[in-house]
Amino acid sequence: xxxxxxxxxxxxxxxxxxxxxxxxxxxxxxxxxxxxxxxxxxxxxxxxxxxxxxxxxxxxxxxxxxxxxxxxxxxxxxxxxxxxxxxxxxxxxxxxxxxxxxxxxxxxxxxxxxxxxxxxxxxxxxxxxxxxxxxxxxxxxxxxxxxxxxxxxxxxxxxxxxxxxxxxxxxxxxxxxxxxxxxxxxxxxxxxxxxxxxxxxxxxxxxxxxxxxxxxxxxxxxxxxxxxxxxxxxxxxxxxxxxxxxxxxxxxxxxxxxxxxxxxxxxxxxxxxxxxxxxxxxxxxxxxxxxxxxxxxxxxxxxxxxxxxxxxxxxxxxxxxxxxxxxxxxxxxxxxxxxxxxxxxxxxxxxxxxxxxxxxxxxxxxxxxxxxxxxxxxxxxxxxxxxxxxxxxxxxxxxxxxxxxxxxxxxxxxxxxxxxxxxxxxxxxxxxxxxxxxxxxxxxxxxxxxxxxxxxxxxxxxxxxxxxxxxxxxxxxxxxxxxxxxxxxxxxxxxxxxxxxxxxxxxxxxxxxxxxxxxxxxxxxxxxxxxxxxxxxxxxxxxxxxxxxxxxxxxxxxxxxxxxxxxxxxxxxxxxxxxxxxxxxxxxxxxxxxxxxxxxxxxxxxxxxxxxxxxxxxxxxxxxxxxxxxxxxxxxxxxxxxxxxxxxxxxxxxxxxxxxxxxxxxxxxxxxxxxxxxxxxxxxxxxxxxxxxxxxxxxxxxxxxxxxxxxxxxxxxxxxxxxxxxxxxxxxxxxxxxxxxxxxxxxxxxxxxxxxxxxxxxxxxxxxxxxxxxxxxxxxxxxxxxxxxxxxxxxxxx
Numbered sequence: 001x002x003x004x005x006x007x008x009x010x011x012x013x014x015x016x017x018x019x020x021x022x023x024x025x026x027x028x029x030x031x032x033x034x035x036x037x038x039x040x041x042x043x044x045x046x047x048x049x050x051x052x053x054x055x056x057x058x059x060x061x062x063x064x065x066x067x068x069x070x071x072x073x074x075x076x077x078x079x080x081x082x083x084x085x086x087x088x089x090x091x092x093x094x095x096x097x098x099x100x101x102x103x104x105x106x107x108x109x110x111x112x113x114x115x116x117x118x119x120x121x122x123x124x125x126x127x128x129x130x131x132x133x134x135x136x137x138x139x140x141x142x143x144x145x146x147x148x149x150x151x152x153x154x155x156x157x158x159x160x161x162x163x164x165x166x167x168x169x170x171x172x173x174x175x176x177x178x179x180x181x182x183x184x185x186x187x188x189x190x191x192x193x194x195x196x197x198x199x200x201x202x203x204x205x206x207x208x209x210x211x212x213x214x215x216x217x218x219x220x221x222x223x224x225x226x227x228x229x230x231x232x233x234x235x236x237x238x239x240x241x242x243x244x245x246x247x248x249x250x251x252x253x254x255x256x257x258x259x260x261x262x263x264x265x266x267x268x269x270x271x272x273x274x275x276x277x278x279x280x281x282x283x284x285x286x287x288x289x290x291x292x293x294x295x296x297x298x299x300x301x302x303x304x305x306x307x308x309x310x311x312x313x314x315x316x317x318x319x320x321x322x323x324x325x326x327x328x329x330x331x332x333x334x335x336x337x338x339x340x341x342x343x344x345x346x347x348x349x350x351x352x353x354x355x356x357x358x359x360x361x362x363x364x365x366x367x368x369x370x371x372x373x374x375x376x377x378x379x380x381x382x383x384x385x386x387x388x389x390x391x392x393x394x395x396x397x398x399x400x401x402x403x404x405x406x407x408x409x410x411x412x413x414x415x416x417x418x419x420x421x422x423x424x425x426x427x428x429x430x431x432x433x434x435x436x437x438x439x440x441x442x443x444x445x446x447x448x449x450x451x452x453x454x455x456x457x458x459x460x461x462x463x464x465x466x467x468x469x470x471x472x473x474x475x476x477x478x479x480x481x482x483x484x485x486x487x488x489x490x491x492x493x494x495x496x497x498x499x500x501x502x503x504x505x506x507x508x509x510x511x512x513x514x515x516x517x518x519x520x521x522x523x524x525x526x527x528x529x530x531x532x533x534x535x536x537x538x539x540x541x542x543x544x545x546x547x548x549x550x551x552x553x554x555x556x557x558x559x560x561x562x563x564x565x566x567x568x569x570x571x572x573x574x575x576x577x578x579x580x581x582x583x584x585x586x587x588x589x590x591x592x593x594x595x596x597x598x599x600x601x602x603x604x605x606x607x608x609x610x611x612x613x614x615x616x617x618x619x620x621x622x623x624x625x626x627x628x629x630x631x632x633x634x635x636x637x638x639x640x641x642x643x644x645x646x647x648x649x650x651x652x653x654x655x656x657x658x659x660x661x662x663x664x665x666x667x668x669x670x671x672x673x674x675x676x677x678x679x680x681x682x683x684x685x686x687x688x689x690x691x692x693x694x695x696x697x698x699x700x701x702x703x704x705x706x707x708x709x710x711x712x713x714x715x716x717x718x719x720x721x722x723x724x725x726x727x728x729x730x731x732x733x734x735x736x737x738x739x740x741x742x743x744x745x746x747x748x749x750x751x752x753x754x755x756x757x758x759x760x761x762x763x764x765x766x767x768x769x770x771x772x773x774x775x776x777x778x779x780x781x782x783x784x785x786x787x788x789x790x791x792x793x794x795x796x797x798x
Contacts, residue, residue, distance in 0.1 A: 070105030218242025312338030319345025364395025368402025427454030
């Protein structure tokens with residue numbers, strides 16, 4: 001049976017390319033996971049959420065195509081990008097099979113491009129850089145010099161440092177003879193057209209797609225004469241004074257983009273209209289014109305971008321003629337009547353971007369009736385004048401029910417265009433939405449709440465001038481598990497929310513010790529809860545100096561998440577109160593807390609004194625419970641433990657109202673006793689008889705009661721006999737042994753990848769399931785099994 005399954009997988013996996021499908025397969029079993037690691041050829045990485053390039057290369061050693069994505073400026077403007085240098089270094093060291101690299105929305109320096117070109121240039125066949133910044137022409141010269149086997153080179157919408165004079169293009173034309181797709185945008189407008197001609201001549205048998213920073217069309221004729229296999233071209237302006245007496249497009253041309261083409265020159269394209277599949281007729285420097293005459297001659301168009309001013313008549317022409325149209329971007333103003341005519345005629349549309357001067361529910365419903373393959377819909381309706389058929393709630397509902405393949409929805413409306421009810425319809429019927437843009441939609445926070453009840457696949461949400469509070473947006477983050485980014489703008493204020501934490505390698509290293517501290521404090525606090533009390537409310541307070549940076553504050557978030565991840569089960573619904581930006585909440589974890597019923601309240605306290613440390617103190621409190629140790633109850637009536645990091649080691653510094661100082665690297669013994677001589681010696685002798693090493697000790701006196709509290713750190717658990725002897729010392733009034741399960745695994749360097757905690761209320765018991773990356777030693781497993789509270793224990797190896 002196993003052999004048959006492996007055979008099936010070997011046959012099926014090569015045909016599964018969708019990343020989400022691959023991810024689902026890898027979760028089925030350890031065998032499926034391993035096969036996915038070994039057979040995946042392409043990988044898309046959202047760099048904000050994958051801080052460790054080494055882990056990616058270790059898991060997928062044979063990747064041939066890699067996409068590194070930051071935040072696209074077109075979706076989330078004004079976002080600072082992040083550094084790609086660690087990834088480039090890892091590509092140099094480990095990604096030996098890499099042939100294609102796509103970089104988007106990141107900071108790419110000249111040094112990065114040089115290292116990439118020198119080390120992987122000979123192997124790269126495709127390089128695409130979009131929406132990036134930080135590099136200059138110097139970096140591109142290295143790409144041109146060393147990446148001689150590139151078949152695809154795309155450089156678009158980048159912010160280039162300094163002036164580019166075309167040296168990189170000249171170097172590319174001299175060295176490359178096999179390029180097939182070559183695109184570069186307007187940032188590279190200073191170049192010599194002769195270099196494009198030289199490249200077209202040397203790559204005459206390979207070049208099929210050329211997109212350049214616009215130059216006069218008449219200057220590109222020589223390049224066309226050599227590029228005999230060219231099919232797609234974009235990047236020319238029509239100069240009416242140019243010499244076109246002997247001008248010819250390549251014979252195989254299928255796609256054209258010409259800026260400012262006047263009506264008087266439409267006849268210039270007539271010999272090619274039947275073979276055109278893509279046409280871009282953008283107008284920038286000349287008045288927009290009626291383009292119906294030319295469109296009427298292009299029955300085979302599949303992609304069209306137009307600034308046609310004929311309004312509804314232009315859309316009727318497109319609907320009647322362009323039956324194969326898949327993608328339309330129409331910047332001319334039209335009404336709902338023209339939209340209806342378009343969608344009734346072009347049933348194959350997958351992408352529709354249209355600006356409207358009026359709209360109706362009937363037109364939106366018509367989209368749902370006819371455009372069953374629609375993946376992207378952008379509707380811009382800026383004015384409300386004389387429009388009676390608002391709101392568009394029913395139209396949106398009908399469209400989403402009909403367009404079940406819709407993944408990106410962009411709705412920009414006037415006030416009153418979509419109510420809270422309409423937002424609820426988007427949530428209910430937007431099953432496949434990945435990206436959602438809303439402008440001037442909704443009426444109140446209730447609308448956003450209704451939206452958050454659906455859209456199970458939503459990854460990006462962009463809100464502009466919507467009447468939603470920050471609290472409602474934070475709640476939205478909790479409810480949508482798949483969400484990665486939110487951009488919201490209100491008045492002059494705007495912010496981006498990353499719904500999962502993002503850390504630099506430096507910040508991770510510095511924050512790890514604080515995460516460990518918070519995790520161990522929580523485990524101590526939970527073990528102090530008396531049997532049967534349960535855990536319903538956890539309060540975490542952190543204290544930081546004014547010198548804390550944004551990155552270090554994020555580590556606090558990581559610490560809080562680790563605290564919560566080990567939490568017990570309560571019966572109360574989760575609430576979250578915070579005065580801080582929710583820019584790095586881990587949505588899957590928060591969702592798990594919702595399921596558990598844990599309520600977390602956070603409070604941040606800014607210390608007046610300066611400190612080089614990012615977090616000075618972390619305090620964990622558990623309210624409304626009974627304690628196994630009376631002194632652990634603070635003046636506020638809560639179980640309270642407090643700690644800090646000293647020399648990289650987490651320390652317990654307070655129990656209840658008592659100051660202590662003991663390392664949290666090991667297990668803890670806490671005794672409350674009468675303040676009498678020789679108690680320390682008697683406890684030490686008992687432990688010494690058991691060969692239990694005392695690693696640290698703290699002693700604190702309760703003056704009013706003539707009592708004291710002794711906290712002892714021990715390397716291993718004493719025997720039940722030894723613990724009983726300590727408890728029977730006459731002066732000892734309270735005694736608890738607190739086992740830090742995590743420390744047992746930490747000693748073995750076993751990473752805890754996940755943890756789940758569930759209470760069996762009827763039996764006053766709980767079940768804890770811990771995911772670990774590797775098997776602990778038999779000694780470690782024995783230590784866990786010997787923890788007094790552990791009644792049953794098993795290790796399961798996958």
